[in-house]
Each structure stands twice: as C-alpha cells, then as structure tokens.
Amino acid sequence: MRALLTDLYQLTMAAGYYESGKVGERATFELFVRHLPPNRNFIVAAGLAQAVEYLLDFHFEPAELDYLRRLPQFRNASSGFFDYLAGLRFSGDLFAVPEGTPLFAGEPVLTVRAPLVEAQIIETYLLATIGFQTLIATKAWRIATTAGDCSVVEFGTRRAHSPEAGVLAGRAAYIGGCAGTSNTETGFRYGVPVYGTAAHSWVQSFTSEDESYRRLQQLLGEATIYLIDTYDTVEGARKAAALGRPLWGVRLDSGNLVELSRKVRAILDEAGLRDARIMATGDLNEYKILELRNHRVPIDAFGVGTALATSDDAPHLGAVYKLVELQSNNVRRFTAKFSEDKHTIPGAKQIFRYQGYDLVARTAQAPKRDPDGQWPEALIEPVIISGTLARELPDAAAARSFAALSTGRLPAATRSLFEGADPYRVEYSPELLRLLDQVRHPTPGVPI
Amino acid sequence: MRALLTDLYQLTMAAGYYESGKVGERATFELFVRHLPPNRNFIVAAGLAQAVEYLLDFHFEPAELDYLRRLPQFRNASSGFFDYLAGLRFSGDLFAVPEGTPLFAGEPVLTVRAPLVEAQIIETYLLATIGFQTLIATKAWRIATTAGDCSVVEFGTRRAHSPEAGVLAGRAAYIGGCAGTSNTETGFRYGVPVYGTAAHSWVQSFTSEDESYRRLQQLLGEATIYLIDTYDTVEGARKAAALGRPLWGVRLDSGNLVELSRKVRAILDEAGLRDARIMATGDLNEYKILELRNHRVPIDAFGVGTALATSDDAPHLGAVYKLVELQSNNVRRFTAKFSEDKHTIPGAKQIFRYQGYDLVARTAQAPKRDPDGQWPEALIEPVIISGTLARELPDAAAARSFAALSTGRLPAATRSLFEGADPYRVEYSPELLRLLDQVRHPTPGVPI
Numbered sequence: 001m002r003a004l005l006t007d008l009y010q011l012t013m014a015a016g017y018y019e020s021g022k023v024g025e026r027a028t029f030e031l032f033v034r035h036l037p038p039n040r041n042f043i044v045a046a047g048l049a050q051a052v053e054y055l056l057d058f059h060f061e062p063a064e065l066d067y068l069r070r071l072p073q074f075r076n077a078s079s080g081f082f083d084y085l086a087g088l089r090f091s092g093d094l095f096a097v098p099e100g101t102p103l104f105a106g107e108p109v110l111t112v113r114a115p116l117v118e119a120q121i122i123e124t125y126l127l128a129t130i131g132f133q134t135l136i137a138t139k140a141w142r143i144a145t146t147a148g149d150c151s152v153v154e155f156g157t158r159r160a161h162s163p164e165a166g167v168l169a170g171r172a173a174y175i176g177g178c179a180g181t182s183n184t185e186t187g188f189r190y191g192v193p194v195y196g197t198a199a200h201s202w203v204q205s206f207t208s209e210d211e212s213y214r215r216l217q218q219l220l221g222e223a224t225i226y227l228i229d230t231y232d233t234v235e236g237a238r239k240a241a242a243l244g245r246p247l248w249g250v251r252l253d254s255g256n257l258v259e260l261s262r263k264v265r266a267i268l269d270e271a272g273l274r275d276a277r278i279m280a281t282g283d284l285n286e287y288k289i290l291e292l293r294n295h296r297v298p299i300d301a302f303g304v305g306t307a308l309a310t311s312d313d314a315p316h317l318g319a320v321y322k323l324v325e326l327q328s329n330n331v332r333r334f335t336a337k338f339s340e341d342k343h344t345i346p347g348a349k350q351i352f353r354y355q356g357y358d359l360v361a362r363t364a365q366a367p368k369r370d371p372d373g374q375w376p377e378a379l380i381e382p383v384i385i386s387g388t389l390a391r392e393l394p395d396a397a398a399a400r401s402f403a404a405l406s407t408g409r410l411p412a413a414t415r416s417l418f419e420g421a422d423p424y425r426v427e428y429s430p431e432l433l434r435l436l437d438q439v440r441h442p443t444p445g446v447p448i
Numbered sequence: 449m450r451a452l453l454t455d456l457y458q459l460t461m462a463a464g465y466y467e468s469g470k471v472g473e474r475a476t477f478e479l480f481v482r483h484l485p486p487n488r489n490f491i492v493a494a495g496l497a498q499a500v501e502y503l504l505d506f507h508f509e510p511a512e513l514d515y516l517r518r519l520p521q522f523r524n525a526s527s528g529f530f531d532y533l534a535g536l537r538f539s540g541d542l543f544a545v546p547e548g549t550p551l552f553a554g555e556p557v558l559t560v561r562a563p564l565v566e567a568q569i570i571e572t573y574l575l576a577t578i579g580f581q582t583l584i585a586t587k588a589w590r591i592a593t594t595a596g597d598c599s600v601v602e603f604g605t606r607r608a609h610s611p612e613a614g615v616l617a618g619r620a621a622y623i624g625g626c627a628g629t630s631n632t633e634t635g636f637r638y639g640v641p642v643y644g645t646a647a648h649s650w651v652q653s654f655t656s657e658d659e660s661y662r663r664l665q666q667l668l669g670e671a672t673i674y675l676i677d678t679y680d681t682v683e684g685a686r687k688a689a690a691l692g693r694p695l696w697g698v699r700l701d702s703g704n705l706v707e708l709s710r711k712v713r714a715i716l717d718e719a720g721l722r723d724a725r726i727m728a729t730g731d732l733n734e735y736k737i738l739e740l741r742n743h744r745v746p747i748d749a750f751g752v753g754t755a756l757a758t759s760d761d762a763p764h765l766g767a768v769y770k771l772v773e774l775q776s777n778n779v780r781r782f783t784a785k786f787s788e789d790k791h792t793i794p795g796a797k798q799i800f801r802y803q804g805y806d807l808v809a810r811t812a813q814a815p816k817r818d819p820d821g822q823w824p825e826a827l828i829e830p831v832i833i834s835g836t837l838a839r840e841l842p843d844a845a846a847a848r849s850f851a852a853l854s855t856g857r858l859p860a861a862t863r864s865l866f867e868g869a870d871p872y873r874v875e876y877s878p879e880l881l882r883l884l885d886q887v888r889h890p891t892p893g894v895p896i
Contacts (some may be wrong), residue, residue: 002611002633004632004633004636005605005611005612005614005615005631005632005633006605006631006632006633007603007605007606007630007631007632007644008630008631008632008635008642008643008644009630009644009645009646009647010644010647011632011644012644012646012667012668013646013647013649013650015667016646016650016663016664016667017653019663019666019667020654020663022653025653027649027653029649054611064636067635067636068632071635071642072671073642073644073668073671075669076666076667076668076669077667116653120647120649123606123647124605124606124611124614124631125611127606127607128605128606128607128608128609128610128611128613128614129610129611131606131607132608132609132610132613135609155455157453157454157455157572157576158455158571158572158575158576158579158767158769159575159576159579159764159765159766159767160576160580160609161576161580161583161608161609161610161613161617161758161763162576162577162580162609162610162612162613162616163450163453163502163572163573163576163577164453164610164612164613165576165580165609165610165612165613166453166572166576167453168610169609182455182456182457183453183454183455183456183572184452184453184454184455184456184459184516185450185452185453185454187456187515187519188452188512188515194456194519194521195456196455196456196457196458196459196460196521197457198457198460198461198464199457199458199461199568199571200770200771200785201461201475201477201568201770201771201783202461202464204771204774204783204784204785205465205470205473205475205564205771205774205783206468207781215464215467215468216464218467218524219460219463219464219467219524219525220460220521220524221523221524223520223521230785231786306764306766310609310763310764311763312763312764315609315758315759315760315763316607316754316758316760317607318607318754319606319607321606322648322649323648323649323652323653326652326653333655335649335652335653336652337648337652337678338679
C-alpha cells in the first residue's frame with residue numbers, strides 16, 4: 001500500500017543491489033538529527049508507532065509493480081527483480097528510543113538492521129514520519145512548558161501541511177505536552193483528548209449574538225466556551241456573563257489580549273462568575289505566551305494552531321538516515337561519509353544517559369557506572385525483531401507521560417526556550433572514536 | 449472515512465445547528481488568503497482535485513459515530529442528530545478557480561454553497577488541502593522560475609510534514625513548474641514524472657567508489673547520474689568521466705557549488721563528455737539558485753528538497769474560510785466579521801481578470817469590457833453541483849500548463865521574487881462595496 005511512498009532512487013538502488021548480487025547483504029542504518037533546529041536545546045522523539053505500523057504492513061501491490069515496470073529507469077531491470085519486490089516484506093530489526101525521549105544532535109532516534117534493499121527503500125517514509133512528529137512534539141513541549149499551569153490545546157489542522165499532517169500533528173503535540181487537540185480524527189485513532197469551542201460562523205449564523213450564545217449553552221452546558229470577539233469583545237463578554245451558569249468560559253481570538261483579558265475577567269467577576277475561564281487563541285506561540293504570562297494576564301488556557309502544527313519558526317528538522325555498517329558473507333564493514341561539510345560516525349550505537357550527560361557508545365559496549373556509582377539508562381530498545389513486533393508499544397498517553405518525566409529531568413539550561421551558552425554534554429565513547437579513526441584512516445591488512 | 453478529520457467544534461456546531469432547527473439553512477462560505485506570505489506577490493492555487501475527492505466521498509462510518517456518541521461534548525445531542533450524521537453526504541455546490549490559477553489576497557480560491565451543517569464540517573479539511581498545495585505550488589513557481597531553462601526536480605518527501613504531505617508536495621510542486629518529483633507514489637497516483645539518482649549509501653555499500661559507479665551505469669544506462677561527493681567531489685568526477693558513455697551526468701550534493709561545478713565541468717569536458725550534465729542538490733532554494741545563476745555556473749538541473757516541500761521561508765499560508773451568505777426560508781442574509789484586526793467582505797463573489805488587474809464582483813454582476821473593449825476572464829467556475837461533479841477536472845499536467853500560461857501573463861513586477869512597490873491591482877466592484885456598507889451599517893427596515 002505505501003511501499004511506493006519513497007524516493008525513486010531507493011527503488012532504482014534496490015534494483016541495482018539485486019542485479020549486483022547484494023540482496024544477501026545486511027545493512028545497519030541510523031536515523032538522527034545532524035544539528036538541532038534554531039533555539040532548540042533538544043528534540044522530543046515521536047512518530048515511532050506510525051513507523052512501526054508502516055514496517056509491519058510493508059508490501060507492494062500488483063498495480064504498483066506494473067507502474068514501476070513501465071518506468072524508463074527500470075528498462076534494464078530483470079523480471080527476477082520484480083518477482084523479488086512482489087514477495088518483499090520487512091524482515092529486519094528495528095531498535096529505537098521510546099516516543100517522548102529527549103535527544104540531542106547526532107544521537108540515533110532509531111536504528112534499522114535489515115537486508116540492504118529493505119533498509120534502503122524504507123528510508124524516505126521513516127524520515128518523514130519520525131522527522132515530522134519529532135518536530136511537532138518538540139514545538140509542543142516548548143509551548144506547553146511556557147504555558148506552565150495553563151493548559152494548551154492544539155488547534156492547527158487547518159494550517160497543517162495536508163489533512164493527514166494535521167492528524168499526526170495532534171498526536172505529536174499531545175506527546176509533547178498539550179492537553180489535547182481539536183482534530184477529532186486524532187482522538188478517534190489515537191485516543192487523544194479532543195476539545196473545541198465555536199467559530200465565528202456559529203455566531204454569524206444566528207440573527208443575534210445573544211441567541212447564538214443561548215443555543216450554545218443549551219447544547220454544551222458546562223463545556224460551553226463562548227467565542228466573544230465576532231463583533232465586539234467587551235460587548236460579547238457582557239452578553240456571555242448575562243447568561244450565567246453553566247459555562248466553562250469564554251474565548252478571545254483577536255485584539256490586545258493583555259487589555260481584553262483584564263476587561264473580560266472584570267466583567268465575568270462582577271457577574272459572580274469567578275470560576276468561568278478565559279481561553280486565548282489567535283496566532284499564538286511560545287514567545288507570545290511567555291510575554292502574556294510575564295504580564296500576569298488572567299488567561300487560563302491557550303489554543304495554539306498555526307505555529308504549533310507547522311513548527312513555523314523551525315519548519316524542518318534535518319533528520320538523516322545513514323549507513324553505518326554492512327555485512328556480507330560474514331564480513332562486517334563499517335561505513336561513514338567524509339564529504340566536505342557533512343560527515344557521519346560509523347558503527348551501530350547505543351545511548352547511555354547518565355545524570356546530566358549522555359555517552360554515545362558502540363552497541364557491543366557494556367555500560368559503566370558514573371563517578372557516583374550510578375548506572376546509566378540505555379535509551380535504545382528493540383522494537384521489531386526479524387520483522388515481528390518485539391512488544392506492544394506505549395500509546396500516546398503513555399508516551400506523553402514519559403516525555404514529561406524525561407524532559408523534567410533535563411538541566412534547567414537545556415530546558416530553556418533559547419540556545420544556551422551551556423549545551424548539554426554528549427560524549428562519544430573511546431571505542432566509537434577509535435572506530436571512526438580506523439574507518440577514516442584504515443591500516444592496510446589490519447581488520448577493523 | 450475522513451469525515452472525522454475535522455475540528456471538533458465543527459461537529460458540536462453541527463449538533464447545535466441541528467438542535468436549533470437550522471439544518472434547512474443554506475450557507476455560502478469562501479476560502480481565501482487574507483494576506484500574501486512574505487515575498488509573495490501572488491499565490492498559485494492548487495489542491496482542488498483532492499478537495500473534490502474528499503467531498504464526493506464524504507460520509508461517517510458507524511465506528512466513527514460511536515466514537516462521537518461517547519464524547520462528553522455530545523452528551524446533550526439527540527439521537528436524531530446521529531441518525532442525521534449517518535445519512536450525511538455532501539449535497540451542495542462547489543465553485544472554484546482551476547488549479548494553477550494565480551490569485552491575490554482576498555480573492556476566493558473556492559466557494560461552497562451547501563446546507564449549513566455540511567458547509568461547516570468540511571472547513572478544516574478544505575483549508576488544509578487547498579492551503580498546503582497552494583503553499584507548495586507557489587514556492588515551486590518561485591524556484592522553477594528562478595532556475596529558468598534549468599529544470600528543477602522536487603526531492604523533499606523525507607523532510608515533508610508526514611509521508612502523505614510528501615506525496616501531495618510532489619503533486620503541487622509539479623503544478624507550480626517543477627519537471628517532476630522523486631516521490632514514486634506521486635508518480636503512481638497523479639501521473640507526475642518521477643526522477644532519481646543514487647544515494648551516498650549506494651556508493652558506500654560497494655568496497656570501491658569505482659565499482660558503485662560501474663554498477664549504476666550498467667543498470668541505468670543513459671539515465672545514469674553519479675553522486676560524486678561521497679568521499680571527494682573532484683576525484684568522484686574523474687572516476688565518473690573515466691567510465692565514459694552512457695550517462696546523463698553527475699550530481700553535486702555538498703561543498704562550494706560555484707567552484708566545484710566549474711572543476712567538474714572541466715573534467716567532463718576534457719574527457720570529451722560535453723553533453724554530460726551537472727545536477728546540483730543540497731539545501732537549495734530560489735535565493736541560492738538565483739545566486740548560482742548570477743555566477744553563471746555550469747549547472748544544468750537542480751534538485752530541491754526541504755525548502756520546497758516545507759515552503760520553509762513561509763511555512764503557512766493563512767488561508768481562511770468565511771461565511772458570506774446565509775439563506776433560510778427564502779430569506780437571504782449577508783454576513784461579515786468586523787472584529788478589531790480581522791474583517792471579511794460579505795456576499796458570494798466572482799473574480800473578473802482583466803489585462804493587468806482584477807475586479808472582485810458580486811456573482812450576480814455581469815462582466816463589463818475594459819477601456820480597450822476586452823472582456824475579462826471569469827475565474828471562478830462550477831465544479832460540483834448538488835453533490836455531483838459538474839465535469840472532469842484537469843489532471844496535474846494540465847494544471848501545470850495552465851499555471852505556466854496564467855503566471856506568464858502577470859506583470860513583471862508581480863513575477864518578482866521580492867515584494868514590489870507596485871502591487872498587482874485588485875479592485876472591488878461598487879456593488880460589492882455597497883453591500884459591505886449595508887451589512888456594516890444596516891438601515892432598519894431596508895432589506896439588503
């Protein structure tokens with residue numbers, strides 16, 4: 001179904017591997033972020049569940065193979081190659097950090113160990129899946145953390161990069177710390193809590209604003225949130241206050257939120273509605289929320305759309321997927337790329353997280369205690385073994401709790417909204433650095 | 449299938465409309481861009497085909513309705529409402545500009561005229577579909593136009609906001625003027641030409657770079673594009689040149705493209721391969737391509753990924769969907785929003801495009817000739833009438849030709865990469881402005 005959802009070169013390379021007799025070779029690829037996006041001191045890993053769903057279902061449909069056969073790029077490919085593709089499933093291993101894990105530049109989010117062709121074709125889908133949800137979970141963490149004890153709801157599907165991106169943004173935002181999403185499909189598929197208010201068109205569709213409010217209250221009762229800025233925010237607040245209980249509160253969507261929230265709070269309080277809440281929306285982001293909170297505005301919740309669902313100050317992550325090992329006929333080779341401005345570190349890796357710093361090591365290395373005698377956490381875990389799910393994955397709610405716990409343990413400087421002078425310490429083990437040196441400057445006749 | 453893919457408030461409002469006896473009312477909504485994104489003098493409309501596919505298939509599955517029934521927000525909704533949803537299909541009308549049409553701020557991309565509930569629920573999906581593809585088609589136009597006679601291929605799925613966004617980005621980039629995409633699913637679904645080269649992992653997977661090149665040439669023949677920067681670009685070029693024909697050319701993916709392209713061109717020429725082409729990739733965008741072309745570099749084609757598939761300098765469009773008319777019991781009301789910083793213009797609209805300027809008019813207005821006696825083009829056409837497709841839509845290739853033709857007719861200042869002092873003229877007809885005034889300041893007792 002989605003096996004064609006990849007870059008064409010993955011498929012021409014697959015043909016090349018097949019025709020070169022390399023289908024028996026096993027490759028190890030790592031997915032990681034080369035550099036952190038601007039103002040990010042870490043990323044929050046997300047999207048693993050969708051990557052796993054894709055791998056377990058990986059196959060080509062007959063119509064898809066017919067399409068490939070007709071492409072000029074496959075003119076020289078043998079019919080054996082297409083038979084091979086027709087039977088292809090993901091038979092390899094997947095290792096990954098759990099969703100919600102904070103990670104740093106260069107640290108693997110996941111590692112694939114599989115027959116070369118399989119590992120190659122899946123690259124594009126894995127990058128897009130993990131890259132996007134990680135981007136959004138990271139942005140959500142920034143926004144939700146800034147909002148502190150005010151809850152944040154993700155409202156951005158309409159501005160997401162396609163409807164499906166909106167569904168996944170809602171999931172990732174929840175993992176990153178939002179209270180929920182407005183995307184009902186996200187709620188249905190992933191059990192994420194859904195929230196909503198009413199739109200301007202609701203207010204406009206009645207001949208009076210009062211009637212639109214009364215009707216909303218009848219329907220939603222204690223969940224009622226009046227949108228009060230369609231005509232005049234202060235007037236809207238008075239009309240809402242006049243209706244009394246039940247209500248959850250009101251929503252402000254335009255104007256000067258500092259002034260308006262204070263005026264509206266006063267109106268609600270005068271009407272004896274001290275428990276009615278104020279939600280603010282309208283092109284918000286972590287910086288605007290920080291400023292509002294610095295003004296100590298009487299706002300209780302934020303709805304954040306565009307900036308969150310598109311991570312607009314950093315709309316891409318720069319995730320890459322690089323070959324680090326290759327095994328053919330029981331000979332293992334370590335690989336790396338040493339071009340001018342991009343390089344990689346060879347060999348499959350584990351991340352050992354100590355109190356306040358990480359050690360990236362070779363997978364074969366045993367962990368060591370830190371100077372205080374504490375063992376590190378090994379972050380990378382088996383997820384799929386020989387094409388079979390090793391264990392059930394945590395759901396979005398569990399990933400969200402895990403993210404809150406693990407990001408809560410990071411140093412204060414790392415948790416800042418801004419790039420600090422004191423970046424989190426990520427070290428590479430001497431064994432890994434030795435391997436890098438050996439691959440870079442091989443000694444003839446000496447195996448690595 | 450995708451009817452739940454909407455904001456929850458659309459569904460609670462639907463319940464409210466149902467319970468308030470408003471299901472017989474017909475609404476007219478318009479989808480438009482409030483402001484152009486930075487440095488854009490126009491947008492290229494795209495995504496209509498996917499919007500139509502969604503509308504023609506719109507329905508709720510039983511499991512989706514069960515999910516809604518259990519949500520707290522529907523506690524007061526009647527069982528009649530869920531029966532109503534179970535039978536709900538899109539029965540309204542859709543009017544839109546053809547894909548590939550250049551548009552300006554405030555001009556409708558599409559207009560929906562449908563029962564209020566239907567028109568409301570579809571808002572979120574339509575905005576995400578049209579908004580995203582329009583964003584990417586617009587970015588692609590900028591990049592492809594800057595590249596001039598060099599072709600541009602969209603390579604960005606791995607950085608797109610989800611795999612599905614990558615598929616749609618490939619389609620939209622083609623409409624905007626790219627020669628094709630690397631996304632094979634985009635080729636399969638939409639008939640967009642697909643292109644590819646080889647990855648660094650291909651080179652690394654062989655024990656020598658030479659062998660990896662020979663194998664690629666065997667497989668791809670005249671379509672062979674060597675990726676020459678895995679170890680050393682100049683050395684890579686020499687190895688590629690030594691293999692001679694057949695080849696399409698080489699790809700540079702890192703380093704100083706001005707210097708390297710010249711060195712590589714010289715190496716290919718010395719080997720008698722004057723017809724071998726050079727493709728450049730690696731974090732390119734319209735500004736970098738402009739700079740490269742100003743240096744008159746010997747580059748023949750560009751592959752653009754991240755910047756294109758995420759429109760990274762303007763990652764959202766700010767498209768909105770606003771109620772402009774409402775009809776109940778044969779009484780028509782015109783609606784608008786007049787809040788402090790956001791307002792809308794009431795009434796369904798047509799866009800008349802004259803030579804060099806547009807006139808936005810009421811749909812009932814007849815077009816007039818311009819001072820030179822020329823008739824304008826009416827841009828908005830019927831697409832769906834009473835839930836049925838009015839005619840087959842043009843495919844992506846036809847939309848691409850139409851985009852090239854229509855953007856080619858725009859004034860030079862409008863076609864600039866930068867915001868000009870001389871924006872394109874968009875006027876509103878006196879009839880429309882009169883309507884706006886009447887809605888804003890209604891005269892009691894005088895019908896509009």
